[in-house]
Amino acid sequence: MRRNCFIGQSGGPTVAINASLAGIISKCQEEDYDHIYGMINGIKGLLENHYVDLNEIFTDDHKIRQLKESPAMYLGSCRYKLPVSEEAPDIYQTLFDKFAKLEITDFYYIGGNDSMDTVAKLSTYGKMINSPVRFVGIPKTIDNDLMGTDHTPGFGSAAKYVASSMLEVYYDSAIYKLNAVTIVEIMGRNAGWLTASSALARENGAPVPDLIYLPEVPFDKDQFLADIHEKFKEKSSIIIAVSEGIKDEEGHYLDQDSKYTKRDAFGHVLHSGTGKVLESLVYNEFHCKVRSIELNVLQRCAMHIASKTDIDEAYEIGTYAVERALKGESGIMIVVHRLSNSPYKMECATLDVNQVANLEHKIPVDWISESHNDITPALHDYLYPLIQGEITIHYNSGIPQYIDIAHLRNKMIK
Amino acid sequence: MRRNCFIGQSGGPTVAINASLAGIISKCQEEDYDHIYGMINGIKGLLENHYVDLNEIFTDDHKIRQLKESPAMYLGSCRYKLPVSEEAPDIYQTLFDKFAKLEITDFYYIGGNDSMDTVAKLSTYGKMINSPVRFVGIPKTIDNDLMGTDHTPGFGSAAKYVASSMLEVYYDSAIYKLNAVTIVEIMGRNAGWLTASSALARENGAPVPDLIYLPEVPFDKDQFLADIHEKFKEKSSIIIAVSEGIKDEEGHYLDQDSKYTKRDAFGHVLHSGTGKVLESLVYNEFHCKVRSIELNVLQRCAMHIASKTDIDEAYEIGTYAVERALKGESGIMIVVHRLSNSPYKMECATLDVNQVANLEHKIPVDWISESHNDITPALHDYLYPLIQGEITIHYNSGIPQYIDIAHLRNKMIK
Numbered sequence: 001m002r003r004n005c006f007i008g009q010s011g012g013p014t015v016a017i018n019a020s021l022a023g024i025i026s027k028c029q030e031e032d033y034d035h036i037y038g039m040i041n042g043i044k045g046l047l048e049n050h051y052v053d054l055n056e057i058f059t060d061d062h063k064i065r066q067l068k069e070s071p072a073m074y075l076g077s078c079r080y081k082l083p084v085s086e087e088a089p090d091i092y093q094t095l096f097d098k099f100a101k102l103e104i105t106d107f108y109y110i111g112g113n114d115s116m117d118t119v120a121k122l123s124t125y126g127k128m129i130n131s132p133v134r135f136v137g138i139p140k141t142i143d144n145d146l147m148g149t150d151h152t153p154g155f156g157s158a159a160k161y162v163a164s165s166m167l168e169v170y171y172d173s174a175i176y177k178l179n180a181v182t183i184v185e186i187m188g189r190n191a192g193w194l195t196a197s198s199a200l201a202r203e204n205g206a207p208v209p210d211l212i213y214l215p216e217v218p219f220d221k222d223q224f225l226a227d228i229h230e231k232f233k234e235k236s237s238i239i240i241a242v243s244e245g246i247k248d249e250e251g252h253y254l255d256q257d258s259k260y261t262k263r264d265a266f267g268h269v270l271h272s273g274t275g276k277v278l279e280s281l282v283y284n285e286f287h288c289k290v291r292s293i294e295l296n297v298l299q300r301c302a303m304h305i306a307s308k309t310d311i312d313e314a315y316e317i318g319t320y321a322v323e324r325a326l327k328g329e330s331g332i333m334i335v336v337h338r339l340s341n342s343p344y345k346m347e348c349a350t351l352d353v354n355q356v357a358n359l360e361h362k363i364p365v366d367w368i369s370e371s372h373n374d375i376t377p378a379l380h381d382y383l384y385p386l387i388q389g390e391i392t393i394h395y396n397s398g399i400p401q402y403i404d405i406a407h408l409r410n411k412m413i414k
Numbered sequence: 415m416r417r418n419c420f421i422g423q424s425g426g427p428t429v430a431i432n433a434s435l436a437g438i439i440s441k442c443q444e445e446d447y448d449h450i451y452g453m454i455n456g457i458k459g460l461l462e463n464h465y466v467d468l469n470e471i472f473t474d475d476h477k478i479r480q481l482k483e484s485p486a487m488y489l490g491s492c493r494y495k496l497p498v499s500e501e502a503p504d505i506y507q508t509l510f511d512k513f514a515k516l517e518i519t520d521f522y523y524i525g526g527n528d529s530m531d532t533v534a535k536l537s538t539y540g541k542m543i544n545s546p547v548r549f550v551g552i553p554k555t556i557d558n559d560l561m562g563t564d565h566t567p568g569f570g571s572a573a574k575y576v577a578s579s580m581l582e583v584y585y586d587s588a589i590y591k592l593n594a595v596t597i598v599e600i601m602g603r604n605a606g607w608l609t610a611s612s613a614l615a616r617e618n619g620a621p622v623p624d625l626i627y628l629p630e631v632p633f634d635k636d637q638f639l640a641d642i643h644e645k646f647k648e649k650s651s652i653i654i655a656v657s658e659g660i661k662d663e664e665g666h667y668l669d670q671d672s673k674y675t676k677r678d679a680f681g682h683v684l685h686s687g688t689g690k691v692l693e694s695l696v697y698n699e700f701h702c703k704v705r706s707i708e709l710n711v712l713q714r715c716a717m718h719i720a721s722k723t724d725i726d727e728a729y730e731i732g733t734y735a736v737e738r739a740l741k742g743e744s745g746i747m748i749v750v751h752r753l754s755n756s757p758y759k760m761e762c763a764t765l766d767v768n769q770v771a772n773l774e775h776k777i778p779v780d781w782i783s784e785s786h787n788d789i790t791p792a793l794h795d796y797l798y799p800l801i802q803g804e805i806t807i808h809y810n811s812g813i814p815q816y817i818d819i820a821h822l823r824n825k826m827i828k
Contacts, residue, residue, distance in 0.1 A: 013586050041591070072585040077501035164813050165712060171486035172427050174819055177455070177826035203811035205818055293710045298579060301586035304719055307812065387812035397617035398721065398801035401580045404619055405588055412591035 001030065003105045005325075006046065007054070008039035010111035011079070012120070013072035015155025015303040016314035017140045018403075020110050021075065022068035025058050025317020031326060037102070040411050044078035044107070047094060048270045050413050062167055063403070068315055069391055070402040071303035073227075076412050082118045085125045092125050095102075097132050106134045106325040110318075112141040115358040116333055123331030123353065134325040137333035137353050138317055144193035144299045147359040148351045149335035153317060154300070156310030156386035160184055161198035161302045165295060165388060166241065168203035173237050180289040181228060181282045184209070185275030187299055189245035191362045192216055194299065194376045197383050198241035202283070206315040208239040211373045215245040216363045219254065220372075224278070225285050227373050244274050246254070304400050308389025313346065320348040342383035419570040419739075420541075421468070422453035422461065422563055424525035427486035428568025428768040429717040430728035431554045432817070434524050435489065436482035437732020438552070439472050448702035452514070454825050456492035457523070457532055462825050477817070479773070480728055483814035485717035489546045490826050498531045499539045506539050512761050513547050520548045520739040524732075526555040526566075528769040530747055537745030537767065550741040551747035551767045553730055556714045558607035559774040562765045563749035565733060568714070570724030573611035575716045576600055577801060579709060580655065589650050594703040595696045596653045598623070601690030601713055603659035605776045606630055608611065608713065611797050612655035612769065612788045616766050622653040625787045630777045633668065634786075638692070639699050643688060658688050668692070681697035714770070722803025727760065734762040751766060758799035 007024055028036045032054075034356075040050035042245035058064050068075060083094045099107070109119050112324055116137045123135035139146050149249050166184060171399035173182050186195040192214030200207055210231050213219055231238045240347075255274040273291030282290045285381050326331060332350040339345040394401045420436055431519045433673055435452075442450045442581070447469075454464035471480050476626060482486060520721055523533050530551045537549035553623050554561050556572035587596050600609040606628030615622055624645050647654045661667050669688040689706030696704045737745060746764040755761040782791035789797075808815045 026715055070585070071582055077589040077590070095459055160812055164718060165716075167813050167816070168485055168717060169483070169711060171713045171717075171816060171819065174823055175427055175487045175491040177490070177823075180690075200811075200813060203813055204815050205820060207820070210727060220447045250456040285475045293712070294708065297583060297705075297714075298706045298707070301582040302579075303582060303585075304578060379628055384812070389812070395804055397614075398798070398803070399581050399615060399617055401582070401618050405585065406619060406621070409588055411590075 002103055004035040004037065004103050005033060005106040005108060006037045006039055006104055007075070007108045008042040008046065008110070009073040009075045010042035010077055010109065010115040011141065012076070012112070013300055014140050014142050015071045015157045015306045016310050017110055018070050018072070018074050019068045019138060019311045019314035020138050020153055020318035022064050024108050025054050025066050027319040027322035029055070029058070031151065031322065035102070035146060038075045038289045040408065041076040041413050042078035042080065042169055043082060044080040045413050046098070047091065048413050050411060052150045052327065052408070052411065057333045059333060062189045063378065066403045067096045068311065069303065069393060071301045074403060074405060074408065081114060082121050084121065084237065087400070094163055095122070096126070096129065096131055098123045098357050099131065100172045104133050105359065106136065108136050108138060108321055108325070110140055112139070113358060116146070116353050119333065120331065120357045126330065131172040134328065134330035136325050136330070138321050139335070140314070142187050142194060145191040146356060148333065148356040150338040150346065151336060151386060153314035154308060155193060156307040158194055158305040159200065159298050159383060160387035160411055161202035161299050161305050162194055162197045162295065164305055166198040166239070167206050167295065170201065170206045170239060173239060178289055179232060179235050179286065180237045181286065182237070183240065183275045183278050183282070183292040184241050185244055185292060185294045186241060187295065188243045189356070190215055190360055193363060195241050195243040196363060196379055197387070198322040199375050199380060200383060210235070210238045211240045213240070213246050213373060214363060214368055214376060215243045215247065216365060217372045218249045218366055219246040220249060221281065228282065228286070237332045240278070242278060244275060246274060261377060262411070288410040303402065304393050306391050308391045309344070309386055311391055317348055324350055338363035341381050341385060344388070416517055417447045418449040418451065418517050419447055419522060420451045420453055420465070420518055420826040420827065421489070421522045422460065422524070423487040423489045424455045424456040424523065424529040426526070427491070427714055428556050429720045430555050430567040430724050431480045431504055431524055431573045432484050432488050433569060433725045433728035434552050434554060434732035436478050437729035438522050439468050440478050440738055441733040443469070443472070444738060449516070452489045454822065455490040455578055455827050456494065457496060458492035458494040459490065460512070461505065462827050463826060466822070466825065469488045472623045473619035479525065480817045482725065483717065483807060485578050485715045488550065488817060488819060488822065490822065494527070495528060496535050498535065501791040509536070510540070510543065510545055513545065518547050519558050520550065522550050522735055524552040526553070527530065529771060530560070533747065534771045535769045537579045548744035549558065549737050549742070552735050553747060553749070554728070556608060556623060557602050557605050558772060559605040559775045560770060562747065562770040563773045564752040564760065567724060568726035569607060570721040571799060573614065573712050574607055574721040574741050574801035575719050576608055576611045577614035577708065578719055580612040580622060580653070580766060581620050583707065584615065584620045584653060587648070587653060591650045591810070592703055593646060593700065595700065596651070597689045597692050597696070597704070597705060597706040598653065598655050599658055599687055599708045600655060601709065602629065602657045604629055604774055606657045607777060610777060610793055611653050611801070613789050613794060614797060614801055618624055623655040623720065624649070624652045625654045626789060627654070627656045627660050627663065628782060629657045630779060631782055631786045633660040634663060637786070639695065642696065642700070643731060651810060656688060656690070660688060676700060680728045707750060716717065718807050720805050721801045721807045723800055725760070725805055731762055755795050755799060758802070
């Protein structure tokens with residue numbers, strides 16, 4: 001029997017999403033797929049007929065390995081919400097006609113919440129019309145906010161970057177004994193997993209961060225300043241980890257709400273980062289040295305300090321996805337079950353993708369300290385295994401040598 | 415003959431400054447120094463009698479090696495401008511009495527411009543009173559702005575971080591084909607060396623940054639927008655490297671001058687980073703996706719991606735400083751002479767510290783492209799060797815294992 005598949009990537013970048021792609025390609029090649037088509041810019045690109053045959057590009061193990069260890073998204077991404085089939089039957093018709101014409105047997109889609117929504121809709125429609133295509137979702141997101149899986153590929157590496165950066169910021173800030181506050185703003189709009197990971201900086205003795213503020217509990221400005229007053233009694237240099245998405249008691253985001261915005265010289269509203277808003281708060285209260293650091297996109301693209309555990313799992317999840325499709329499963333997302341923390345053991349499993357799409361996995365409140373400014377040992381034990389191990393990055397001319405993306409860039413769509 | 419020395423660190427952190435300290439300690443131990451005193455918080459700490467005997471701490475090669483590969487400043491820092499002896503004779507009296515009492519033969523001071531000023535003043539005073547102490551300055555600064563040396567320890571590692579981060583930001587930003595501008599703000603107030611280093615991201619084929627703006631030439635807002643218009647003709651995603659310290663034609667800093675500041679809801683002036691100011695400019699012109707990324711302190715403390723060339727040189731410069739002091743030299747700064755670019759060869763030398771203190775080493779204008787938005791091949795060839803090679807960082811529990819600084823932190827002064 002001939003086997004042909006489509007693979008796509010969608011949503012925001014992580015350093016593990018290419019590892020899952022590498023796992024899928026490698027397993028498909030092992031299983032003698034005739035064509036392994038890569039959608040350029042996800043489902044949106046596919047609708048415009050943009051795809052490549054990955055068998056022609058990945059002709060040896062070295063290339064697959066290089067893909068596994070390259071950041072972001074080799075195939076490009078899209079942010080596209082597939083309408084329901086009742087509203088846009090022509091889109092579904094176009095896609096399934098293409099599948100039929102190319103004799104597609106499997107459809108692999110790597111992404112976050114919106115991507116799982118795409119997989120759910122396509123598989124539902126496919127069942128309705130008795131399409132032979134199997135639809136499999138492969139999770140990824142640095143935010144770790146997908147339901148039904150112990151954690152998501154991409155999160156462990158971002159967490160390792162956050163913890164290591166927090167450690168290095170500590171060394172940088174420890175050179176004076178002046179009263180100083182350093183605020184590190186970390187990604188995660190509604191889920192604080194990544195911010196919580198900054199606590200892993202403590203592993204080798206660095207006593208930071210001093211305070212951690214997560215979006216799962218309301219942010220209280222007065223308590224925040226009281227917390228700093230309290231810390232200043234014991235030490236002079238205070239480092240604070242804060243999620244970009246913290247909200248006050250009334251639900252106002254600190255970084256977006258008009259209550260906290262600034263205006264430029266012309267009166268235009270300027271949105272400022274959460275870190276900058278807190279910087280002003282701290283300065284106005286303490287008049288001490290204060291600095292805010294936004295880790296920004298580096299936390300999701302710094303492949304050079306990726307977690308081996310994360311990258312290896314992302315690859316394994318890719319190969320597992322192909323195994324399940326070969327067994328005839330469809331409408332599923334691959335998930336990770338944790339068997340034990342120490343030693344860390346996990347296994348792959350599957351879940352009905354309809355059960356996970358459009359839900360958010362947040363930190364359970366009982367994993368946050370009662371004071372709402374730190375994590376509990378249970379959360380530490382959950383996070384710890386995910387950042388373990390380093391991968392060997394190949395450097396050339398002093399910088400990492402990642403897979404070439406220039407020729408695919410030219411095929412990308414607007 | 416007994417030999418005792420003081421070693422101090424001063425100014426801002428780099429990842430190479432502890433390597434120079436390790437080189438000095440190692441060489442002093444080899445030369446059987448009786449006491450190797452480390453000033454806590456530099457000359458300011460010394461004035462308050464804060465110092466430790468490093469022989470008691472660095473009892474084996476492993477510890478020295480760990481110091482060599484740890485970021486920031488093991489001994490702590492100070493920002494203290496030593497007054498001239500005519501104005502503060504008591505300070506000099508205090509210091510030289512201490513030197514005499516402890517039978518100090520050598521004084522090693524690792525730092526930037528202000529630190530070299532300290533070395534110059536102390537050596538001048540020492541000569542005047544016939545003190546036997548030799549004063550030797552060891553350079554460091556990520557800004558690479560010290561005169562008289564081909565480059566400064568700490569710069570190469572920061573440059574490697576900047577180039578690698580630029581590369582990773584490229585992968586992150588290349589996933590869509592939407593019109594987008596990413597602005598990366600890099601340290602360097604008056605000298606653009608670090609910002610120029612972002613061009614080394616091109617080594618392995620990544621075509622970024624698209625535009626580079628340096629503080630050595632005036633920043634023209636209209637030309638800047640015209641440059642982006644021009645780039646948008648060829649590509650959709652544009653990445654710009656910009657020095658924090660660019661100034662317009664009239665000498666206004668973009669990030670400090672009232673002309674560019676914002677006001678908060680209460681009318682207070684809020685200083686914004688250069689990247690944020692440019693972000694507004696670009697958005698108002700193009701109404702496209704625009705993001706600014708401030709590399710912030712990570713560029714000076716990210717030991718985990720240090721340049722081996724830089725760390726090894728910093729260590730060598732430390733050992734060389736001891737050699738010169740043993741030969742009786744004083745009032746000198748150790749400098750690096752470049753013998754060739756390819757293969758890269760350097761040698762250590764010395765310079766009268768009075769010739770270098772308080773001068774700034776900027777990029778020669780003929781090393782900047784005529785269009786003022788890129789570097790020339792000559793500047794590339796200068797930068798390239800300095801980021802070569804990687805050091806093996808020891809990881810423990812998923813994060814780097816750096817030297818413990820907690821017990822010295824307790825000795826630090828306000």
